[in-house]
Amino acid sequence: MNEIEKIKIIREETGISLIECQKACREAEGDIQRAKEILRKKGQALATKKVERKTGEGIVCSYIHQNNKVGVLLEIRCESDFMARSEEFKILAKEITLQIAAMRPLFISDNDIPEEALEKEREIIQAQFQKSEKPKEIIDKIVEGKIASYFKENCLLFQPWIKDETKKIKELIDEKIVKTGENITINRFIRYEI
Numbered sequence: 001m002n003e004i005e006k007i008k009i010i011r012e013e014t015g016i017s018l019i020e021c022q023k024a025c026r027e028a029e030g031d032i033q034r035a036k037e038i039l040r041k042k043g044q045a046l047a048t049k050k051v052e053r054k055t056g057e058g059i060v061c062s063y064i065h066q067n068n069k070v071g072v073l074l075e076i077r078c079e080s081d082f083m084a085r086s087e088e089f090k091i092l093a094k095e096i097t098l099q100i101a102a103m104r105p106l107f108i109s110d111n112d113i114p115e116e117a118l119e120k121e122r123e124i125i126q127a128q129f130q131k132s133e134k135p136k137e138i139i140d141k142i143v144e145g146k147i148a149s150y151f152k153e154n155c156l157l158f159q160p161w162i163k164d165e166t167k168k169i170k171e172l173i174d175e176k177i178v179k180t181g182e183n184i185t186i187n188r189f190i191r192y193e194i
Helices: 003-014 018-027 032-050 087-103 115-128 136-154 169-180
Strands: 057-064 070-078 164-168 185-193
Touching: 003 018, 003 032, 018 032, 032 169, 057 087, 070 087, 087 169, 087 185, 115 136, 164 169
Parallel strands: none
Antiparallel strands: 057 070, 070 185
16 A cells, blocks of 8 residues: 555544645554554644633534433534534534433533542542551552542543543544644533433
């Protein structure tokens, strides 16, 4: 397979510009998987830079499950009205509403968890090991591991995406940030269930 075919494959799978795909392909010496990893790393760095930009536009997206017993409202923001009206942005919003309906997150990120709730969770975990004969350092590591699991279960951005568990929701959003060149944020959501 020649370089042009490899670049075409990388472009189709990532949606990133041809020039960036070509650079990554050459840096990876023709290895398609390595080139995609390089693009993901560059994408995360680029997404981090864009986080500071103001998101003044956006949409409210809804999802009602077919049994009419679960519903989600999501406020997702971007930088421009043009982006907010794009089909790609609406698809991303719909994917996130599906995630919220299925995985029941309580918070957007770890920054949204009230300190009291986090402390209460730590106390519960430590109480489980109170009668344990394990050293304090080991118990502290176990507690921190369980807190990390708590974040993964309850924070939307840290949850594995239901359609591809190798990606977290934050990575899904970061990919769209890189592809579109605009900052995207989740402002708030609410999940209803009967």
